[in-house]
Structures are given as C-alpha cells and as structure tokens.
C-alpha cells in the first residue's frame with residue numbers, strides 16, 4: 392500500500408519529486424479477477440513504476456533535447472520552422488533522447504502485455520469456467536457468432552495486445568479481456584482507480600451535475616469493452632436499462648461475469664458493430680455514451696457511428712463522447728507530436744486522424760444542430776485514501792495517458808435539425 396515518494400535528480404538543475412504509483416495490491420478484486428501471484432504482482436509494480444518514471448522523469452528531457460538540438464537543427468537545415476506535427480515527429484526520431492524514451496515505452500507496453508497474458512493463460516481453463524458459470528443462459532449476454540468484424544478492428548493488435556479485444560483462443564474464451572483488465576492499472580500507474588472505472592464515475596457525476604433533471608430510462612454504451620466505465624453509469628442510474636455494445640465476445644462475457652460479481656444487474660452486454668445497429672429501433676435511447684472509444688475507430692466508421700447515434704437517440708436525448716483532447720492550433724506542435732506517439736509506435740493507428748478532425752463538424756454532418764453541441768471536461772474520480780496524488784493533482788501530463796478527458800456531445804433536437 393506504500394506510496395513511494397523520493398527525491399530524484401533530473402539533470403543538475405532540476406530536482407524533482409517522484410510520486411510513484413500505488414502498489415498493485417490495492418487493485419480491486421471482483422469475482423472473476425484472475426489470481427495474481429507474488430512475482431506477477433512484482434512484475435506489474437515494476438511496469439507501473441517504469442511507466443511513471445518515463446512520464447515524470449525521462450519525458451521532460453525530450454523537451455529539453457527538442458529545444459536545444461532538434462528544433463535548431465531543423466531550422467538550420469530547412470531555413471524555416473516546423474509546419475506540422477509529422478515534421479516534428481520525424482525530426483525527433485533522429486534524436487537519441489527520443490529514441491531512448493520511445494524504445495523503453497514500447498518495450499514496457501510489450502512486457503505489460505506478456506505479463507498479463509501469462510497470468511491469464513496459465514489459469515485459462517479455470518477462468519473461462521468461472522465466466523461460463525456466471526453467464527451461460529443469462530439473457531443479459533447476447534453474442535452473435537455471425538457478426539462480421541470490421542476490417543479496421545481485426546487488422547490491428549491494439550496497443551500491442553495480442554489478438555486485440557476480439558480473439559478467442561478457445562470457444563468461450565475470456566482470457567483476452569482478463570488480460571486487459573489486470574494490466575490497465577500498470578499501464579496507467581493506477582490513475583483510473585482500483586476498478587479502472589474513474590472515468591465512468593466522473594461521467595456519471597458530470598451528467599448529474601449538468602443535467603440534474605435528466606432521468607434516462609434507456610442508456611446505450613458504445614464500444615463498452617469489458618464495461619469498466621459503464622458500470623458506474625449503471626449504478627448511478629439503477630432504474631435505467633443499460634445496453635453495452637462491443638464487437639469483442641471475450642470482453643462481453645467477462646464484462647457480464649464481472650458485473651454480476653460486483654452486484655450491478657441492469658446492464659445487458661450485446662455483441663454488435665456500433666456503426667450499424669440495425670437490431671435497435673429508431674429513437675430508443677435517452678443517452679448514448681462512448682468512453683475512450685472514438686480513437687480506436689476508423690475515420691470512415693466514425694462517420695457511420697455518429698449517424699447511428701443520432702438515429703438511435705430520442706428527441707431530447709443526449710450523446711456524449713469522452714476522449715483525450717483534440718489537437719488544436721493552440722496546442723504546440725511538439726505536444727501534438729508527442730501525443731501522436733501511440734499512433735505510430737503503440738498500434739493505435741486511428742489515434743492521429745481522430746484527434747485532428749473537427750468533432751463538432753462531424754456531429755453536424757451526422758445531423759445534430761450546431762446549437763445543441765455539448766462541451767465539457769472530466770477527470771478520473773478515484774479513492775483519495777488510495778490515490779492521494781491523483782485526487783489532489785491531475786496536472787501530470789503524459790501526452791495522451793492523462794486521466795482527464797474532454798466531453799463532446801449533443802442534445803438531439805425535435806427533428807427539425809439538418810438532415811443527415
């Protein structure tokens with residue numbers, strides 16, 4: 392449970408406090424959480440600390456190298472400054488400081504995936520049996536073995552995760568989802584909370600604060616994964632019927648089993664492609680939510696998804712997307728290039744395009760009125776007793792991994808908006 396805090400020196404002039412992530416043993420254990428041994432916990436702790444060290448202590452050195460070497464060299468050679476983030480990234484690639492940080496970050500991610508995979512594969516039979524016992528015959532799990540995965544999904548092992556979200560190693564497999572669940576704490580240094588649900592808790596509170604009279608009867612969560620962030624929403628609105636849709640069967644199986652052991656019983660997990668949800672009738676939902684989802688969708692499918700959200704919302708209903716901030720002209724090109732790291736070196740190919748588009752314009756093209764747009768921001772809500780650092784300070788930047796997000800959305804009007 393130790394909060395590690397030590398003085399470390401970053402160059403001669405820059406003493407800095409290192410606030411380490413919490414111990415992995417604080418991770419919330421639900422009823423299908425895999426068994427993790429002493430050594431496996433030690434491995435996750437090492438990876439969480441490595442990620443925090445790279446973000447806190449190593450990363451500032453890249454900015455120093457950029458200012459001192461990379462930018463001046465580019466200017467000398469081209470006799471002009473950088474035009475866009477891609478020029479910055481290509482110039483950074485040649486610098487040893489960036490190379491060092493980037494290689495360590497990539498290998499930390501690969502190690503995290505292998506660490507989680509090992510934990511889940513060594514107990515696959517028992518884990519899958521536990522999940523089956525909790526989900527077999529439960530009408531709240533609706534799988535579609537005939538579903539055709541979108542090409543943009545099955546072509547990519549997202550963030551170096553072998554088999555991504557959908558691969559089933561055996562019939563009824565849930566190990567990929569379990570791997571995602573147990574390793575997220577290490578990747579984020581615990582910033583999402585004990586159950587990795589700090590984003591969902593924040594969204595539920597944000598909606599209650601901003602729409603105090605809103606009483607959603609039906610909520611749709613698109614790209615729900617294993618339900619980390621939809622469960623807090625379902626708990627905040629216990630009388631609502633919540634439908635959580637994802638393409639990945641392992642996520643949904645594990646998601647329902649996890650929800651049941653956590654006592655959340657108003658979520659139905661449905662396998663489907665959210666760019667074409669023909670099984671759901673028009674105007675059937677009061678609230679459509681996506682959390683950290685858009686950056687994993689292709690440019691083309693995102694447009695179809697936005698149109699589907701409008702079709703599925705009842706007049707007066709709201710759609711909300713929670714994402715890392717868009718790149719804007721005000722955001723320095725260096726920061727944009729660093730945020731783009733995941734797109735080029737962490738198998739997140741859609742990240743870069745998604746963050747440069749004008750989401751308001753996309754929403755308008757899908758038929759939402761300009762005047763109905765919703766903008767806001769949320770930061771992960773975590774237990775301050777366990778995460779004192781996260782609770783007091785959200786300022787630590789990790790160029791795309793910070794546990795604070797933008798909210799972009801719209802309230803559907805009465806049908807007189809521009810046609811899609």
Ligand SMILES: C[S@@+](CC[C@H](N)C(=O)[O-])C[C@H]1O[C@@H](n2cnc3c(N)ncnc32)[C@H](O)[C@@H]1O
Nearest residue numbers: 556614615616619620637638639664665682683
């Ligand atoms: C980063 S995860 C987001 C997880 C979740 N929203 C959360 O907050 O924990 C993205 C999820 O989107 C799913 N996904 C991607 N494209 C999809 C699509 N077209 N239809 C349904 N799910 C999709 C993936 O399978 C994956 O589980």
